[in-house]
Amino acid sequence: MSVMPAIEGCGMEEMVSGIIRRYSEAEVLPPVLLYVDSNCCRKSALMDIFRSAWPDLVVRLDVWHLMRRLAVGGTTDTHRLYATFMGQLSAAIFQWDRTNLNLLTAAKREERIHSNIQNPSDSDIQARLDRKELSLHCRRMTRSTEVITERIQAVLELFDVDSGRDTIGVPLLHHERIWELWKQQQKHVECLQDPKGVQLYTQTGTLKKGGVVLPMYRCARGSTSLESFHLHLQRFIPGKFYFTVWYLRY
Known part of the structure; x- marks a missing residue:
């Protein structure tokens, strides 16, 4: 169900009431x-x-939106360190399921052995774990509020010094702006936590790699599945407008 108002927030009450009514009438x-x-x-x-x-x-707050709020403290999203910065923020918030990660690592090791690479090093295996494979075969969970806060703080400190400059000395972060943003957003770290007892991953099948059977997952966390709708709106509606995205998990 979608509502496209002329003013942000206008007409949303009717949409919410309609969603609730549909669940009630469907008796689910x-x-x-x-x-x-x-x-x-x-x-x-x-x-x-x-x-x-x-x-x-x-x-819960969609993690990507918190990351984007902090990214506003950057000088430009075309900076060569921007992708690394966003990746470090994600790593500060999430941790991979150890069982899934070990299974994928074993599969990658077997692939190397089958390619006549005997005794592949751990560093070689880690270098071959790309993000797409990790997302497909490994579940993630949010770290604790305290750990996320500490790790994001450390990421900002790392990129707010000389290590956050490119080869010609352009800084990634705007010093005053990024710390003001972090001061405002710290309170929302608790809003990122995965609720206990809610199943966020669905196994969609299996895939064999290196003779190891790996599970394939689909994640229901966040509002990513709705974000592509923004692109469609931008293509057929001229002018500037705002979005509010909700994703219901049941």
Whole structure:
């Protein structure tokens, strides 16, 4: 269900009420988790409507939107260290499931052995674990609030010195701006936490690599599955407009 208002927030109450009514009329269990790009922990009329009908609903902030808020503290997203910075932020927030990671590592090792590379080193195996394979075969979970806060702090400190400059000396981060943003966003770190007892991954099948059978997963975390709708709107509607993205998990 989508609503495209002329003014941000206008008409959203009717949409929320309509979503709740559809669940009620279908006689199905309501969602247990709602991902948003804003108003994750702030009291709002829309969240009150949701919670009045679904008191057990858990609201979480989409991780990518927090990362993008911090990225605004950068001088430019074309900086050669920008991708590395965003990757470090992601690593500060998430950790890979150890069982899945060990299984994928074993599969990559067997592939090297089958390619007549005897006794491949751990560093060689790690270098061959690309992001696409990790996302397909390994589940992720959020770190604790304290650890995420400490790690993001460390990432910002790392890129806010000479190590955050490119070869011609251009800094990645705007010093005053990034620390002001981090001061504002620290309170939302708790809003990133994966709720206990909610299954965020669905196994869609298996794939054999190097003789090792690997599970394939689809993740339901965040609002990524809805983001492509922005692109379609930009293509057929001229002018500037704003979006609010919600993703219900049930």
